[in-house]
Amino acid sequence: MRLVIARCQVDYVGRLTAHLPMAPRLLLVKADGSVSVHADDRAYKPLNWMSPPCWLEEQPGVWTVRNKADESLVITIDEVLHDSKHELGVDPGLVKDGVEAHLQELLAAHPEVFGEGHTLVRREYMTAIGPVDLLLRDPAGASVAVEVKRRGEIDGVEQLTRYLELMNRDPLLAPVAGVFAAQQIKPQARTLAEDRGIRCVVVDYDALRGVESDDLRLF
Known part of the structure; x- marks a missing residue:
């Protein structure tokens, strides 16, 4: 899992369009390829995301995430405040009573x-x-x-x-x-x-x- 905290703006282009103006946010890149954008509220729910199968292309200052439906999540990065990777391994899953x-x-x-x-x-x-x-x-x-x-x-x-x-x-x-x-x-x-x-x-x-x-x- 990769955790990036950055000042960024986010634009989603697909069946719908959505825009998040420039602000500090958490970018979460999981091992399954999914990319999600989080604020410091809303509990677990991301502001926007792209589910797998999707592909992340990184260019200086711009991340572009695309899927098979030709939708894209474009993250324009003004400043990176934190960038780290962590190996979580295989999760055992939720154990119900x-x-x-x-x-x-x-x-x-x-x-x-x-x-x-x-x-x-x-x-x-x-x-x-x-x-x-x-x-x-x-x-x-x-x-x-x-x-x-x-x-x-x-x-x-x-x-x-x-x-x-x-x-x-x-x-x-x-x-x-x-x-x-x-x-x-x-x-x-x-x-x-x-x-x-x-x-x-x-x-x-x-x-x-x-x-x-x-x-x-x-x-």
């Missing part, structure tokens, strides 16, 4: 939970920023990305939103619908998800496991 991991496994085995005719493409579908839990096809053959949580909170919705942004750039997948699945979904998370067009599904873990309910019933 036992219930969440088992819930994902059960949902993969029962994709009909998300609607009649849904089928599993694969678990842990890898994107440039990490794996989405489940990739499904709906009855019409469209892609559906599912993020599975034990407790559905705003962070999980944000995570799925980032996956969807990347996956919808892939012409082989797009359009990709999003589903946020959890045993419990907080009201704020549901509101945010629905505002972003993400469907929420509350999952009965015990029912998926075939465990009898303790609720009183007549029959």
Whole structure:
């Protein structure tokens, strides 16, 4: 990983255009080839980025990042304040707690939970920023990305939103619908998800496991 802090301006040219005026920023170049531009706020979310496969060309004072779609991220550098490289090695990945991991496994085995005719493409579908839990096809053959949580909170919705942004750039997948699945979904998370067009599904873990309910019933 390469970390560069520089005074720079950034111009994105592609399906959309975007401009960031000259200011100090962090430029992050990862081993997978991705380049992202960060400010000292917005938590983890970059101001702009280019996902792999892409290529970085460095000229004095100018970085140009291009992808196969002929989009480009042009970073004009006025002054470099820091430039360092670090070998991070292979990341072991996120380790989910036992219930969440088992819930994902059960949902993969029962994709009909998300609607009649849904089928599993694969678990842990890898994107440039990490794996989405489940990739499904709906009855019409469209892609559906599912993020599975034990407790559905705003962070999980944000995570799925980032996956969807990347996956919808892939012409082989797009359009990709999003589903946020959890045993419990907080009201704020549901509101945010629905505002972003993400469907929420509350999952009965015990029912998926075939465990009898303790609720009183007549029959």
